[in-house]
Amino acid sequence: MSTSSSAAPALRVAVLGVGMMGQDHARRLASVINRAELVAVSDVDAARTDAVAAEFGVRAIHDPMAAVADPEVDALVIATPGFTHEELVLAALAAGKPVLCEKPLTTSPESSRRIVEAEAALGRQLVQVGFMRRFDAEYVQLRGLIASAELGRPLFLHCVHRNASTPPNFNSAMLVLDSVVHEVDIVRYLTGEEIVAVRVLAPRSTSAAPEGLLDPQFVILETESGILVDVEIFVNTTIGYEVRTELVAERGTARTGLGVGMVTQTTAGWGGRIPADFKERFESAYDVQVQRWVDAVRAGTIDGPGVWDGYAAAAVCAAGVRAQQTGERVEIALGARPA
Ligand SMILES: NC(=O)c1ccc[n+]([C@@H]2O[C@H](COP(=O)([O-])OP(=O)(O)OC[C@H]3O[C@@H](n4cnc5c(N)ncnc54)[C@H](O)[C@@H]3O)[C@@H](O)[C@H]2O)c1
Incomplete structure (x- = not known):
């Protein structure tokens, strides 16, 4: 236009x-x-x-x-x-x-x-x-809340990233490289901090996951000041697209992504809609x-x-894939940022 x-x-x-x-x-x-x-x-x-x-x-x-x-x-x-x-x-x-x-x-x-x-x-x-996601109104609000220190210092971020299903050939590393990469960036955006270490744990896989895919996974990120972030990444829920964040700070909590747009009441019960995919949720x-x-x-x-944000996300995700494969805590060193 x-x-x-x-x-x-x-x-x-x-x-x-x-x-x-x-x-x-x-x-x-x-x-x-x-x-x-x-x-x-x-x-x-x-x-x-x-x-x-x-x-x-x-x-x-x-x-x-x-x-x-x-x-x-x-x-x-x-x-x-x-x-x-x-x-x-x-x-x-x-x-x-x-x-x-x-x-x-x-x-x-x-x-x-x-x-x-x-x-x-x-x-x-x-x-x-x-x-x-940095242009999503709820994340912008959450960032403002953290920056205002109204609830004190952030301690935890609990993040949930769920998709209904995956395309063919989606492998375990891609859960980190393709999906968790968004959480990595939004955590850096919300906290204004670099991520210094990552660990990955996985329960047994859902029976809806294709053979060999580690799904779901639990990705734990540590920021430089010591905020702990857990990301549940679950990409074959069979339900819809869900992205939520809960901030736990010293004097309160805040949640985004609850998806409580319109709530209907019918003989079948009450409820709202779960977006089908990211295009709808983040339009x-x-x-x-x-x-x-x-x-x-x-x-x-x-x-x-x-580009620095893109580089930091790539470095954290590469470390995340190593953590996934070794079961170890992997540290991230970004090196000097060019002036
Ligand atoms: N921001 C988001 O929420 C979001 C969501 C989905 C995908 N993506 C990203 O968008 C990008 C594209 O993903 P997609 O799902 O649309 O993929 P896609 O496979 O649907 O489309 C990619 C297109 O690029 C073409 N292509 C391949 N190599 C090319 C080249 N060298 N020059 C020109 N065209 C080339 C392919 O023929 C294809 O038409 C990826 O980087 C993906 O990670 C971002």
Whole structure:
């Protein structure tokens, strides 16, 4: 949507990777977001590129690197699989183009660190990472409550992350790398602290989990000041999408994600709806994320998690996978943050 409230032209955005998330972002840019215009889509799947381009009436660019270099593209949304992010983000940095990169920034701390260094060498922030929970109203409120110290110092965060089911080929490490990564970022956001150690415990697996998948798991994070965080990650509940956080502080507790929208009363009983998936639960967070990114890019900056956040999450998740495999407490050392 190109509605522009100022004289400056709309930001011309290309979406790279138009699978599930990329198509959702393309739709958002085409119909919800102000001061931006979806101008092109690009995917290694040529037929998919053509179909999505036709749906939105924009250019189909078959080579993603050509989309990065295209002079009529001002900024990029990267929604390709995580293993492709390093190459695309580094190309965008080399071209001086702002990027909103879906999580994870990359799939290893080493590759994320290379992006941190490349952006630092450039001397300006061009990369925002799609940790959209930071734009969810309840998390923003919870962060404000912690920062206000109204309830005293935080002691525990109890986090729950549940999905109805997993796609084929989802393995035990992916529970940490794909799902817990969101908790890792939100814990850093809520507390303003780095995570220094991680442990993983698992009970027997649910009978709904595919053979060999360790599901659920219990991931325990320690922050630098000594806040303990437990994350229940359970991805084959067969029920729906549930994300909740309970803060336990010195003088009170607070809970988010209870999902008590409309409550109905019928002869069958009383109750509400459980969202089917993350797109429904976090729809407005995705919208706010992209609108604020567009406005920040037009002002020459970012407005949300940057490459350091992406690197920290990658480092914690890599340690989490080691903890899962060894049963040990694994410490995390991020090293110096570039100025
Ligand atoms: N923020 C969130 O809540 C959230 C939710 C789901 C997925 N994601 C992230 O979004 C990204 C995409 O996930 P998805 O579920 O949409 O995947 P998907 O498999 O549905 O789509 C990925 C698309 O990228 C294309 N692709 C692969 N390599 C490419 C390349 N080098 N250049 C251009 N296109 C390429 C594929 O052909 C496919 O169309 C992942 O990083 C994932 O972790 C984020």
